Amino acid sequence: xxxxxxxxxxxxxxxxxxxxxxxxxxxxxxxxxxxxxxxxxxxxxxxxxxxxxxxxxxxxxxxxxxxxxxxxxxxxxxxxxxxxxxxxxxxxxxxxxxxxxxxxxxxxxxxxxxxxxxxxxxxxxxxxxxxxxxxxxxxxxxxxxxxxxxxxxxxxxxxxxxxxxxxxxxxxxxxxxxxxxxxxxxxxxxxxxxxxxxxxxxxxxxxxxxxxxxxxxxxxxxxxxxxxxxxxxxxxxxxxxxxxxxxxxxxxxxxxxxxxxxxxxxxxxxxxxxxxxxxxxxxxxxxxxxxxxxx
Amino acid sequence: xxxxxxxxxxxxxxxxxxxxxxxxxxxxxxxxxxxxxxxxxxxxxxxxxxxxxxxxxxxxxxxxxxxxxxxxxxxxxxxxxxxxxxxxxxxxxxxxxxxxxxxxxxxxxxxxxxxxxxxxxxxxxxxxxxxxxxxxxxxxxxxxxxxxxxxxxxxxxxxxxxxxxxxxxxxxxxxxxxxxxxxxxxxxxxxxxxxxxxxxxxxxxxxxxxxxxxxxxxxxxxxxxxxxxxxxxxxxxxxxxxxxxxxxxxxxxxxxxxxxxxxxxxxxxxxxxxxxxxxxxxxxxxxxxxxxxxxxxxxxxxxxxxxxxxxxxxxxxxxxxx
Numbered sequence: 064x065x066x067x068x069x070x071x072x073x074x075x076x077x078x079x080x081x082x083x084x085x086x087x088x089x090x091x092x093x094x095x096x097x098x099x100x101x102x103x104x105x106x107x108x109x110x111x112x113x114x115x116x117x118x119x120x121x122x123x124x125x126x127x128x129x130x131x132x133x134x135x136x137x138x139x140x141x142x143x144x145x146x147x148x149x150x151x152x153x154x155x156x157x158x159x160x161x162x163x164x165x166x167x168x169x170x171x172x173x174x175x176x177x178x179x180x181x182x183x184x185x186x187x188x189x190x191x192x193x194x195x196x197x198x199x200x201x202x203x204x205x206x207x208x209x210x211x212x213x214x215x216x217x218x219x220x221x222x223x224x225x226x227x228x229x230x231x232x233x234x235x236x237x238x239x240x241x242x243x244x245x246x247x248x249x250x251x252x253x254x255x256x257x258x259x260x261x262x263x264x265x266x267x268x269x270x271x272x273x274x275x276x277x278x279x280x281x282x283x284x285x286x287x288x289x290x291x292x293x294x295x296x297x298x299x300x301x302x303x304x305x306x307x308x309x310x311x312x313x314x315x316x317x318x319x320x321x322x323x324x325x326x327x328x329x330x331x332x333x334x335x336x337x338x339x340x341x342x343x344x345x346x347x348x349x350x351x352x353x354x355x356x357x358x
Numbered sequence: 359x360x361x362x363x364x365x366x367x368x369x370x371x372x373x374x375x376x377x378x379x380x381x382x383x384x385x386x387x388x389x390x391x392x393x394x395x396x397x398x399x400x401x402x403x404x405x406x407x408x409x410x411x412x413x414x415x416x417x418x419x420x421x422x423x424x425x426x427x428x429x430x431x432x433x434x435x436x437x438x439x440x441x442x443x444x445x446x447x448x449x450x451x452x453x454x455x456x457x458x459x460x461x462x463x464x465x466x467x468x469x470x471x472x473x474x475x476x477x478x479x480x481x482x483x484x485x486x487x488x489x490x491x492x493x494x495x496x497x498x499x500x501x502x503x504x505x506x507x508x509x510x511x512x513x514x515x516x517x518x519x520x521x522x523x524x525x526x527x528x529x530x531x532x533x534x535x536x537x538x539x540x541x542x543x544x545x546x547x548x549x550x551x552x553x554x555x556x557x558x559x560x561x562x563x564x565x566x567x568x569x570x571x572x573x574x575x576x577x578x579x580x581x582x583x584x585x586x587x588x589x590x591x592x593x594x595x596x597x598x599x600x601x602x603x604x605x606x607x608x609x610x611x612x613x614x615x616x617x618x619x620x621x622x623x624x625x626x627x628x629x630x631x632x633x634x635x636x637x638x639x640x641x642x643x644x645x646x647x648x649x650x651x652x653x654x655x656x657x658x659x660x661x662x663x664x665x666x667x668x669x670x671x672x673x674x675x676x677x678x679x680x
Contacts, residue, residue: 104481146371157664163480165663168620172659180652282501295609299488302481332499339492343473346485350476 072327076207081326083317084282087220091275093304094224095268097312098231101244105155105166110216111178111294113269114312117143117276118285119181122190132195136277143273144266151265159261161350174291181287189284200283222315223271231309240264299342304351315353338340383628391537395530398464406531406638407537408595413618413630414544415587420616421625422548423580424560426483429470429490430588433463434608436493437589441504442509445595447596451676452515452523456536463589464582466493469679471581475574487609493608508603512596536594540587545627547583556580556640588615610652617655620662625671632670 074133099107107113121139124130128136128186147285150173158165194264198212231237243250243257251257276290304315319338326337345353370447394403399446402590412434419425424438441459445448450458470493476486497503504510516521555576568574595600605611614637620631637655666673 081438100480106484120514154660154664164483165667167426167480167483168616168664171616172663175613175652175656175659179650179656183653260604273491289451291609295487299491301489302477303486323671335495339488341493342485342488342508343492346473346476 068085073208075328078270078328079165079321080209081327082296082321083217084320085323086216086317087217088275088279088301088315089297089320090224091220092293093312093316094227095271095307095311096297096301097191097304097309098227099265099268100306101309102240103155103159103166103261104346105117105158105161105170106163107265107268108167108170108294109150109296110170110268110272113143113147113272113290114276114279115181115285115287115334116146116177117273118192118289119185119276119278120273121280122192122285123358125192130208131283136244136274138291140270140273142201144270144278147266148262149268150269151262155265156258157275170256174294177285178291183262189249189285189286189289192280192285194281211278212281216282220275221317223318224289225272227271228309228313237261250257267307296338303338303342303345305354305355307352308354311354366561390656391534392558395527400526402531402638402642404533404598405532405595406635408591408598409615409634409638410617410631411537411540411594411621412588412591413615413634414541414627415584415591416615417619417624418544418547418587418678419580419584420619422497422553422560422578423556425577426616427474427481427580427581427584428483428609429474429486429488429493430585430614430615431607431609432470432490432493433467433585433609434592434595434600434611434615434676435604436466436497438602438606439497439503439509440598441593442512442602445515446509446512447502451517453517453532454598456590456595456597458625459593459596460586460590463592467582467585467589471578471585475577475581481650487612490610490612494609497607498604500544502603503602506604508601509596510601512602513607514597514600521525533554533594533598536563536590540590540660541627543583544587547580548627552576552579560577614655616660617659619669620667621658621669623672626669626671629669629671645677656673 092114096107096110099105099110117139120142121135125132126140153175154169155166158169188237194212198215200211202209202211233241239250239255239260243255243260247257279289296319300315300319301312303319304311307311319341322341323334324336327334393514394400410667414429416427437459440457441455442456442460446453464511470489472487473491474482477485484492498505499519501638502509514529516522517528521528523532555566555571558571559573559576563573589670592606595606618633618637619630620633621628621636622631638656641651642660644654662669
């Protein structure tokens with residue numbers, strides 16, 4: 064078979080792969096947003112900035128210390144996580160219990176500061192970042208072109224997402240976390256240190272964003288505003304999926320990436336807006352989102 | 359819903375006692391408006407007035423209905439495009455151009471509002487942001503907007519075919535008229551029975567619904583009105599600067615107008631104008647230094663949220679009441 068609905072198979076499979084690749088980033092970021100919102104009741108507008116930060120830290124460490132990609136993939140997200148600990152302790156802590164809109168505005172301000180500083184220090188032009196040698200190859204399987212790096216990102220993102228899901232839904236720590244989401248004072252009464260749990264949750268989600276940033280660096284150029292456009296799409300993904308479930312956030316991330324990829328094949332002009340259009344349709348028929356509980 | 363101290367609740371029955379003070383402030387404001395073009399750079403004052411009206415329109419939603427729209431740039435910039443195109447390409451009267459831009463913003467507001475009001479609070483903010491980003495991409499691709507270049511060299515023309523708007527003072531007069539009409543409309547809506555219902559929805563939606571008010575219709579009406587006034591401000595700005603670009607529809611603009619309201623005082627009539635004045639001044643200052651103004655705006659956001667959530671006018675009103 065070389066064609067499907069009049070579209071050549073290699074083009075179709077290429078866009079499916081690209082869609083899943085973009086979906087991997089949507090999933091990693093919307094997962095983080097959902098986890099943070101679940102426990103902290105804060106919409107983290109700074110998530111895109113943290114993603115950008117991961118990419119920039121990787122870029123700088125690669126330049127200064129010549130660290131290999133694999134080391135950067137570990138070190139840069141940890142540094143983003145450390146930054147997130149400071150941010151949670153110094154700023155976010157003060158808006159817990161207020162209207163969630165304040166959390167959104169506060170993190171929006173933080174995002175403006177981080178992005179503005181990155182722009183000030185590194186300029187507007189994107190920085191090149193080469194992908195690891197070991198993954199620069201391309202395979203052909205049955206007429207499908209598979210760039211190794213993209214396949215690697217999809218697989219790693221999927222494993223990370225599923226791992227996080229298992230951590231939250233299947234472990235004792237996750238049980239504390241879910242319990243604290245439902246009834247915080249009660250969990251505190253059982254002797255769980257909830258403030259530490261909140262900090263750890265925020266830092267972990269930020270770490271995921273930083274991790275996504277390092278993985279995105281070789282493909283999307285490293286620039287100050289690489290995160291801000293992404294975060295708006297991720298918001299739409301979150302609205303579509305509903306923030307009630309971790310699994311929903313992961314699934315809708317990959318699904319919408321796929322939709323976007325397929326739109327590029329059928330009607331390229333609409334690729335930028337298809338996620339938003341889907342969001343409008345979903346809101347119209349299912350206001351609480353595809354996987355959300357009715358509000 | 360948790361605590362919602364985002365709004366300043368005006369105490370009932372104090373309006374009459376404060377009337378002389380308010381009248382005095384209003385008179386002072388009018389005198390300032392008349393004197394401003396001779397003391398300051400007129401284009402700067404016109405820019406300030408456009409943003410003050412824009413922020414006031416935004417504040418109507420956040421301060422009086424409790425809806426945080428993160429997509430108001432779509433109306434501001436969208437109206438600017440429509441006005442710029444209709445005046446430049448179709449050659450219609452500038453005043454008709456402004457009205458057409460306002461109408462276009464109202465139509466966009468109706469479409470966006472119908473979808474967005476289906477969710478509340480935080481979801482409403484994210485939905486409006488996503489929808490306005492969609493509108494941004496539509497304007498980027500639309501054939502008449504010239505993508506990154508925007509619509510440039512828009513002629514100011516003659517208002518009603520008589521008044522030459524290329525004369526700065528004439529243009530200033532039109533901007534002041536637009537500003538006053540817009541502010542009066544907002545003031546009128548807030549102090550009408552309709553406005554009272556909006557406030558009731560903000561305070562306790564369930565109870566208002568149980569009294570028989572159809573919450574969605576009221577919210578949609580307020581959203582469309584707010585979008586139209588934001589459009590009026592954007593349309594006027596397009597004539598002042600003779601240009602309509604993507605900057606005005608981008609999400610950063612939506613963020614700026616939130617900050618203007620927050621800084622000046624959400625839920626106060628004069629607050630957004632004060633905030634707009636400060637932000638426009640800060641932007642003008644930092645435009646010459648090369649330091650990214652977004653860092654300053656971001657720090658102001660953090661400061662406002664952490665330290666003074668009532669904003670400047672809100673804090674003053676609070677102290678005065680004590």
